[in-house]
Amino acid sequence: MTAPGRLTIKDVARAAGVHPATASRALDPRLPGRISAATTERVVRAAAALGYVVDPVGRSLRTKRSATVGVLVPDLLNPFYPPLLRGIERALRASGFEALIASTDNDVQREGELLDVLKGRRCDGYLVASATRRDPAVHHLVRGGSPVVLVNRLTGVAAPSVTSDDALGIRAAVEHLRDLGHTTIAHVTGPPRISVTATREKAFRAAVRAARLSPGPVVRAAEYTAAAGEKACGTLLDRSAVTAILAGNDMIAVGCYAAFDKRGIACPRDVSLVGINDMPLAEWLRPSLTTVAIPQEELGAAAARLIVTLIGDPATEVPDVSLPTTLVVRGSTAPAPRAAPPSA
Amino acid sequence: MTAPGRLTIKDVARAAGVHPATASRALDPRLPGRISAATTERVVRAAAALGYVVDPVGRSLRTKRSATVGVLVPDLLNPFYPPLLRGIERALRASGFEALIASTDNDVQREGELLDVLKGRRCDGYLVASATRRDPAVHHLVRGGSPVVLVNRLTGVAAPSVTSDDALGIRAAVEHLRDLGHTTIAHVTGPPRISVTATREKAFRAAVRAARLSPGPVVRAAEYTAAAGEKACGTLLDRSAVTAILAGNDMIAVGCYAAFDKRGIACPRDVSLVGINDMPLAEWLRPSLTTVAIPQEELGAAAARLIVTLIGDPATEVPDVSLPTTLVVRGSTAPAPRAAPPSA
DNA sequence: TTGAAAGCGCTAACAA
């Protein structure tokens, strides 16, 4: 077997007895009646018979389109992102696009470098899930005129976004805890440089007020990681008697579990805990984690559809998308203990 | 501001006062003394001053190289793969390549479809971490002459591979359990269609023999998931009195924890458990999981380096790579209980 | 060492 030598549009044209340009047109589904039905049929048949697949490189050079979307996530190792990527990948591929995925490791500088690499690859658009509140690289990208959709995290820039309505689920979580008899709820929040941190904290305060509960202590985890969550939760527990905690996300909740263990606090008997995300392993934690579920895959899919629309026509007025969240009640929440919980 | 109109090699050539071909040569680091130092310097300066970045599309069309590698993983949602991807991504980018990542969802047919998509994109080579023992799509890919490196999972095909030496860590795990006084060790293995399942089971049996322990029961989980692990472990626990279990991987171990809980079995007091992988959350499980650590990121990086070498010269005789594994002792293993454990 | 020319595969503009 010699080198196969990939088929070109010329081969198809020859087989169908037409000019290459005609063959190209016949294979373009966007051209409605521009080619006679008979010719189209002949070309399509020939292409199928030969197994012709268009060469994306030649096409790109000509059309200035790469059918490629750059995707920036902050941390591949955070279980929140794989489902998001799954949604993005599937939806993009359904529209004939490929994703170039890059993980910034929560490093603003690296984000800039990766964006340069992706720009070098001539992506048609970008999905940015790594934005921080002040994010020069993303601002620059948007100002440069590239189609951009922000996912999950916002930054002060005029780009459409796909986010989850965290307030909805957080309200449900607070009401759930109140109904269980908790009178004070603490919050282990995340780093302030990320927009969702503020969104969630604000939603938490509003929900507590609406539920006529007394606002509990709020401590800040330096990162959305289990280690940072454990540390923050530890200071919380050592400082105040707490019966209920809303964690900034599920990874922080994982850290809270560890902090409980170290202090001999039983969850949910002594303290109830609610996370945010419903990451893949949340239901397998012990106790299984009650959490505000974010539709991670749908978030990704919606963002992908948006960027494809925007690439097709950058002038489109696409609306911001906000997907509802729901409270998933599992084993980490229980009625408030009668006696005071063990305190330092 | 009008459309920026990306710079081309012509712009650089004009700025440097040379012919585009000369500019191209000057910017190619592979050409040693083919261009005078003075000219090279002038061109490099001009390119830097203008901020020229080569257009990969034009280059690809000319060179028939896309600087792109297709990466197939079986399941993005399995925590084993994100670290692997991280290693792959970083190492590929360090060599100027981009990864096109696709998740097969453990579906052989989908694997074939995705490979077709990636082939359509003219990838220079492929990293396959999704191979099953009989895998026509991958066999076809290799026979077609594409550079392929198998990662983690093997299939009976003549392609270089990067795997972990699981036997090493499994031996350490069995010895660890023996030293804790366990006399019988059970094994919850994975689905037989994947090569690592057999590798690990074989290594387990050999290690048990070498440690002069009696071979314990082996039950099979239908998938490498927590749900399948819970089910398999449940039948194991209901059938036999067990004090020590080696799980086929960490996800199965997570399922074992759940099975313990349902039966009021305490880990590690009643039963010791060892996983395989050391996935990101393993140390945060409670008890934190004793596990055979696979260097996931290094596995990915090594595979990436191999495929880059192979793309550079397909005739290279690249050796199979096997990376050592180590036992990470944490909280899920403890001395064997004196009395018989609670049994059905 | 450098320049000239050609062409990778494709499709948009123009002509017929």
Add this chain to the structure above:
DNA sequence: TTGTTAGCGCTTTCAA
């Protein structure tokens, strides 16, 4: 409706 022509940006002959 179809054919002709041209050229996207690059690099690799070949010639000087």
